[in-house]
Amino acid sequence: MVSDLSPQLDLVFHALAHPARRAIIRQLSDGERNLSELASPLKMTFPAATKHVRVLERAKLVKRRVEGRQHLCRLHAAPLKDASQWTEQIRRHWEARFQVLDSLLEEMKSEEETRSRRS
Amino acid sequence: MHTQAVQVATPSDTTILLTRAFNAPRRLLWEAMFTPDKMRRWMLPPPGWTTTTLECTPLVGGYVSVAWKSDDADPAMTLRGVFTEVVLHERIVHTEIMAMGNGQIVGSLVEQHEFSENSGVTTMRITQTFESKEARDGGASAMEGMEACYKQLEALLK
Numbered sequence: 517m518v519s520d521l522s523p524q525l526d527l528v529f530h531a532l533a534h535p536a537r538r539a540i541i542r543q544l545s546d547g548e549r550n551l552s553e554l555a556s557p558l559k560m561t562f563p564a565a566t567k568h569v570r571v572l573e574r575a576k577l578v579k580r581r582v583e584g585r586q587h588l589c590r591l592h593a594a595p596l597k598d599a600s601q602w603t604e605q606i607r608r609h610w611e612a613r614f615q616v617l618d619s620l621l622e623e624m625k626s627e628e629e630t631r632s633r634r635s
Numbered sequence: 636m637h638t639q640a641v642q643v644a645t646p647s648d649t650t651i652l653l654t655r656a657f658n659a660p661r662r663l664l665w666e667a668m669f670t671p672d673k674m675r676r677w678m679l680p681p682p683g684w685t686t687t688t689l690e691c692t693p694l695v696g697g698y699v700s701v702a703w704k705s706d707d708a709d710p711a712m713t714l715r716g717v718f719t720e721v722v723l724h725e726r727i728v729h730t731e732i733m734a735m736g737n738g739q740i741v742g743s744l745v746e747q748h749e750f751s752e753n754s755g756v757t758t759m760r761i762t763q764t765f766e767s768k769e770a771r772d773g774g775a776s777a778m779e780g781m782e783a784c785y786k787q788l789e790a791l792l793k
Contacts (some may be wrong), residue, residue, distance in 0.1 A: 526772055533648050602772070603643040606651065610641045614655050616677040620667050621659040628663075 524576070525602060528595045531575035536560065537568050541577065544591035551587045648768040653761040661750040661757040665724050668748065668759075669693040674701075684711060695721050699729055708736040716746075725750055742770070 531537055536558050543549055543557070555565035569589060572578035579592050641655040657664050667673045671689045680686050680703050687710065688702035697718045705711035713734050720728040726749050733742045749760040765771035 526768065529645060529772060530648060530768070533645070603645070606653075607641055607643045610643075610653055610655070613677050613679055614641055614657075616679065617664075617667055618657065620673060620676050621657055621663055624663050624667060624673075625659060 524595065525598055527575040528577065528599045531571050531577055532599070534568065534571075536565075537572055540565075540568060540572060540589075541591060544578065544589060548588050548590045551589065554589060645771075646762075649765050649771055651763045651765075651771060653763075654758065656756055656758045658756055660755060661724050661752040664750060664757045664759060665693075665727075669727070688713075693718055693721060693727060695719065699731070710736045712736060712741075719745075720747075744770075 532541075539558055540554055543554060551566060551569065552562060554569065555562050558565060560568075569578060569580065573580060576595050577592055578589050580587055580589050582588075639656055641653050644652045644654070646652050659667075667677070669691050671691050674691060675686055675689050678686065678689070678701065684703045684705050686701065687704050688700055690698065690700045692698055695718055699714070699716045699718070701714040702710040703712045713736070714731060715734075716729045716731040718727065718729045720726065726747065728745065728747045731744050731746055732740060734740045743766065745764045747760075747762045747764075749762075751758050751760075763771075
């Protein structure tokens, strides 16, 4: 079970809260990319893209290695699994309530039909 | 019709968005969501707990008030809030404060419900907004408030 107070999880959610960083993750899901390859589809300056990559690195979602003058980034998906467990707990809690609500609504609908048939 | 399971998203650092479709007109869903005798049915208390109070007046300035008791405490936990915006069958906003039986606050948030109906199917969107990212992630939602409560009880019993 994931601890609610996990500071690591905070970093992951912060990292995922920006569309540019989600775009970077999508790009990296196809394989390793260097920083300029990541920056160009985002229509972003190189330093701006680097900043986003750093946020992803802090959340341990991206690993970077230096090869000559190139900085190659790759996706590290394990922290995403923790994040999905957190939402999974919320999902399960609400879905249990909503399934009760489904049957309650069916009852309410048939009660209404019975009433309208009588009148 | 088979309704899809609830979708959970985090559109920003301080919010949780729940989206779920129901096979009913929004008028009925609204009634089920905000009428006390209906709420008692779906607002499942934690295992072993009983709902003792459930009041809800879905009008601007109206209150929602829920209390639960356990074998050891009455109340074991309370939820109180005030409705701040109401557009009948469309959109409703209320505050929510969860507290332990002794009054210690374990979480607070603002909850917005939005309803949209299409051919008898109603999509409900619940947006929960917390005071901070830490509050959101750290267990301030109603569910996690209850879990925090369990943990404190467990700690007390040890």
